[in-house]
Amino acid sequence: MSDPGAKIPIVDLRAQYANLREEIGRAIDAVADSQQFILGPAVCQFETEMAGFLGANHAVGVASGSDALLLALMALGVGPGDAVITTPFTFFSTVSSITRLGATPLFVDIDDDGYLLSAAKLKEFLSRRARIENGATIDEKTGGRIKALLPVHLFGELCDMTSLVETAREYGLEIVEDVAQACGARQNLGGQEIFAGAIGELGCFSFFPSKNLGGFGDGGLVSARTEELAARLRMLRMHGESTKYHHQVTGLNSRLDSLQAAVLSVKLKYLNSWCDRRIACARNYQKLFSASGLVGKQVLAIPTAPTNTSHVFNNYCIRAERRDELKQFLAAAGIQSEIYYPLPLHLQQCFAELGYQHGDFPQAELAATQVLALPLYPELTAPQQETVVGAVARFYRI
Ligand SMILES: Cc1ncc(COP(=O)(O)O)c(C=O)c1O
Known part of the structure; x- marks a missing residue:
């Protein structure tokens, strides 16, 4: 995080806040006046705005980027016996989200001249290790079912999604993008400008204060391609409740806070x-x-x-x-x-x-x-x- 004592800190959140102080103050006051702190209108509004901004079908606010990853993999049903391919050069929770669910991370190295999961090394890895059996992709070495690909747009840079999407399709892998560091990145794919997080099946965002879109504390969001996944995410972030006090699955308490949503709605415009x-x-x-x-x-x-x-x-x-x-x-x-x-x-x-x-x-x-x-x-x-x-x-x- 920022060192306020440094003459030039790595990130200076005070400079941004100075420009938005009044606007953010009004947004916080509105939540305080409403007294609706948990999944209130501010959260719904921000989810709608984020989905619109990203061009994503759905957006579900959660408590942090780490929870976004965990919930995304839970929504896909990742668990023991499953494997998820990702990069070894990333923030801890990209990988802990996999191991927490009892699944196995399979690492593919980064590019020689960059920091992102290498599309060429992924192809080589899969051609050496993967076997497709009854519609499932099996890792020959561990016997695990490779369910998903978890690329990380590290430092704000989009991975080579054209190639990753093609390989994922070939092997029937779901793509879960880790967009924690790349909110706002976009690329022309197939003649259309597509935002990071709207390319894969699910996109995981962090609103940690130092991110490009940062809140006043922890916060996160998962973008989802299908209503089915979005509904699952909404249930999972709310203790796995289908209706009040009726738990279909064991979920988490992982909701985006209304106060955070209100701050983020202001910031999203910029x-x-x-x-x-x-x-x-x-x-x-x-x-x-x-x-x-x-x-x-x-x-x-x-x-x-x-x-x-x-x-x-x-x-x-x-x-x-x-x-x-x-x-x-x-x-x-x-x-x-x-x-x-x-x-x-x-x-x-x-x-x-x-x-x-x-x-x-x-x-x-x-x-x-x-x-x-x-x-x-x-x-x-x-x-x-x-x-x-x-x-x-x-x-x-x-
Ligand atoms: C690449 C990456 N993934 C996931 C996360 C987790 O986000 P959070 O800190 O909101 O839990 C971060 C946060 O630093 C990150 O940089």
Whole structure:
């Protein structure tokens, strides 16, 4: 999270709030006046707005992005004996949502020149490991039924969905998108602009405050293609109730709070313009880094800012030599940076029983040693960006 003491924090939520203070205050007052805090009109309104924004058929507000993932997999009936394919280079709950249900995560490494689940490596993995039997896709190694593909649009960048959708179709896998970091990203697919979260069967969003669309606390949402899945999600987020106090399945208490929904409704109106600003900042970083002469040398790689909105830069991550020292140097200069993520999921202690080893996913492991996120948020100024790049240059020239 943001370090308010840093001269240039990684994200500055105060700057955004200063512009919206009164509008948000009125929205909060309206909920307080209504005294409808649980699944009240503010939640319904926000769900409708989000579905409209995304071009998704349905949207169901839940308590967090982590719960969105868990509930999405529950809605698909994922459980013991099932497997879900995902990336080892992601936030913890992408994977814990699978293991919590007693299912097995099957990892596919990220691209060699990026951070996203590799579409080519997925094809190779499935052709080596998967067998289709009576309409089900079976993992030859574990015997588990591979039910779903869980790609993560990490740092705000859309995965290669054209290829992933094609492969998922071939193997009969449901796609659950992890859109926690990519709310607002969209891409032209088949001649149509489609938002992240409206491509797969289900899309899982987080409204953690530092996300592109962030609330005043925890919050999440699942977008769903079918009414059947949406109805299941509504039931699952409400203790599995079909009618009051009649529980069809064991669900959770995982509702989006009305106060959060009211804040998010205000913020949603600005999301596209904030994404545009993030992209503009990424382009400016690209210009500044290119001029620094460091790229391809000590700064091993910087993100390419696309000409479209397929990367909305929830995070701006460079790859750097002597990354940890650079991070310390920047901190001493009042510039906050973060490591997303220092240890890939296949090497986490809590997943040791999955039996993965060092070397199993070399690109994820390499990224974990090099990646460094620099400050980026819509209100970041050009002089601040110059200060950041100037400090990186000073570090390497010492
Ligand atoms: C990729 C990814 N997935 C899932 C989550 C979980 O979201 P939340 O913190 O709202 O539970 C996050 C949050 O950081 C995330 O970055």
